[in-house]
Amino acid sequence: MSLKDKLFEKLEQNEERMVEIRRHLHENPELSFKEEKTAQFIEEFYKDKDVSLTANAGNGYGIIVEIEGGAGDGPVIGIRADFDALPITEEADxxxxxxxxxxMHACGHDGHTAYMLILGEALIDLKDELKGTIKIIHQHAEEIPPGGAKSIVESGILDDLDEVYGIHLFPTLDLGDITVCPGEAMTGRSNFDLKIQGSGGHGAMPHTTHDALVAGGYFVTSAQTIVSRRMNPGDSVVVSITAFEAPGGYNVIQDSVTLRGTVRYLSMDNREPVYEEMAKLVKGLETAYDVECTLDYVYDYPVLYNTEEKIDEIEEVLTASQGSYFEKVYRDKPQAASEDFAYYLEKIPGAFIFVGAKPDGVDTAYPNHHPKFEVNEKSLLISAKAMAEIVLNKLG
Structure with missing residues (x-):
C-alpha cells in the first residue's frame, strides 16, 4: 500500500471524529484573542503524541506542532488552520x-481546525515514512487585527520553513470544487474610524449649529469618488462605510457623529493612495462644514500573494486526483475578502487555496460571516485529503 493510500485510509476511518470535533468547536466558539478553551482542546488532542508542541505562540493562544519525519532529510513545510470565531449571533438551524x-463560528474555522487535527494525527502515525519536517500552525485571532499570523511570523518560530500552505472553506463554492489563484488572490485591508465634531443645537434652528451629521452624510457619498475618480479603473479597490453612529431625538441636531469603514485593494500600490485621498476629503469637510475631524486610519492585512510556481505544483498534484475524492480543481478569480495568511506568504513561498463547502440541497448558500452560515461537513475530508496530497508531494 502506498503512503498516500495509508494516509487516506486513516483520514477516511476518522471522518466521523473529524465531524465530531468540528461540532464540538462550533458549539463552543471563542472570539479572537480569547480562545483559551479552544487552545486547551487543541493541546489536549496532541497530549501523549510523539510531537513537539509550542503553546502561546505569537501574541495569543497560537500553537505550533512540529512533526519530524523519520525517512531522511527533506524540506520544512508549514500547514495552517485558524480557530477563532466571530461576534455574530447564530441563526443557523x-x-x-x-x-x-x-x-459564532461563521467563517469555517471550526472546520479548518477539525480537519487539521485529524490530518496531524495521521501524519504523526506515518511520520517514519516522511522525509522532512511538518509544522502545523494552529493559529489564533485571524478575524481581528493585528491578527495572530503577523506575530507568529515575527516570533521567528517559522524561520526554518521552506514553504507554507493553507485551505479555506467557502460554502458559496460547490461541494467538490477546489479553486486556486496564482499571484494576488485576496485583497489587502485597511480600516478607519472618523469622528466629526460639530456644534449641536435645536432642530428648528440649524443656522445656529455646525451640523456634524450633514458633514458625515456628505463624506459617505464623496468617499466613493476615491474609487471612481482617483483610482485606476483597471485596479480592484473598494471603500465601504460600514457604520454611522448618530443617535438622537427628533428636535436635536447632534454635536458629533462617528463613522467606521473598511478599504480593500488587490495591489499594495493602492494602500497609501487611498488613505491620502481620504485625508484630503476629511480636511475638506472641516473647511466646508466648519467641523473638526479625527481620522484614525489603520493599515491592516496585506494583499495575499500566492507564489505562482506553488500554485502550478498544487494544480498539477490535485489534477491527478480530480474525480476521485473531489470533482474538479480550477483557477478562479481573486477573492474580495482579506486574510492574515498573507503575512506568512510575505516571507515564505506557498499558497492559500479554497475548498467548496456548499450544503446539500441548496441553490444559494449563505456566505462567510452570515448568521445563517453553514458548511457541508463532507468538505472536511476533502480538505484533509487535499492538504495531505500537498504535504506528500513535498515530503513523501
Whole structure:
C-alpha cells in the first residue's frame, strides 16, 4: 500500500471524529484573542503524541506542532488552520448551535481546525515514512487585527520553513470544487474610524449649529469618488462605510457623529493612495462644514500573494486526483475578502487555496460571516485529503 493510500485510509476511518470535533468547536466558539478553551482542546488532542508542541505562540493562544519525519532529510513545510470565531449571533438551524451568546463560528474555522487535527494525527502515525519536517500552525485571532499570523511570523518560530500552505472553506463554492489563484488572490485591508465634531443645537434652528451629521452624510457619498475618480479603473479597490453612529431625538441636531469603514485593494500600490485621498476629503469637510475631524486610519492585512510556481505544483498534484475524492480543481478569480495568511506568504513561498463547502440541497448558500452560515461537513475530508496530497508531494 502506498503512503498516500495509508494516509487516506486513516483520514477516511476518522471522518466521523473529524465531524465530531468540528461540532464540538462550533458549539463552543471563542472570539479572537480569547480562545483559551479552544487552545486547551487543541493541546489536549496532541497530549501523549510523539510531537513537539509550542503553546502561546505569537501574541495569543497560537500553537505550533512540529512533526519530524523519520525517512531522511527533506524540506520544512508549514500547514495552517485558524480557530477563532466571530461576534455574530447564530441563526443557523443546526443541532450543534453555538452555546455562547453573540459568538459564532461563521467563517469555517471550526472546520479548518477539525480537519487539521485529524490530518496531524495521521501524519504523526506515518511520520517514519516522511522525509522532512511538518509544522502545523494552529493559529489564533485571524478575524481581528493585528491578527495572530503577523506575530507568529515575527516570533521567528517559522524561520526554518521552506514553504507554507493553507485551505479555506467557502460554502458559496460547490461541494467538490477546489479553486486556486496564482499571484494576488485576496485583497489587502485597511480600516478607519472618523469622528466629526460639530456644534449641536435645536432642530428648528440649524443656522445656529455646525451640523456634524450633514458633514458625515456628505463624506459617505464623496468617499466613493476615491474609487471612481482617483483610482485606476483597471485596479480592484473598494471603500465601504460600514457604520454611522448618530443617535438622537427628533428636535436635536447632534454635536458629533462617528463613522467606521473598511478599504480593500488587490495591489499594495493602492494602500497609501487611498488613505491620502481620504485625508484630503476629511480636511475638506472641516473647511466646508466648519467641523473638526479625527481620522484614525489603520493599515491592516496585506494583499495575499500566492507564489505562482506553488500554485502550478498544487494544480498539477490535485489534477491527478480530480474525480476521485473531489470533482474538479480550477483557477478562479481573486477573492474580495482579506486574510492574515498573507503575512506568512510575505516571507515564505506557498499558497492559500479554497475548498467548496456548499450544503446539500441548496441553490444559494449563505456566505462567510452570515448568521445563517453553514458548511457541508463532507468538505472536511476533502480538505484533509487535499492538504495531505500537498504535504506528500513535498515530503513523501
Amino acid at each position: 443546526v443541532e450543534f448551535k453555538s452555546k455562547n451568546d453573540g459568538v
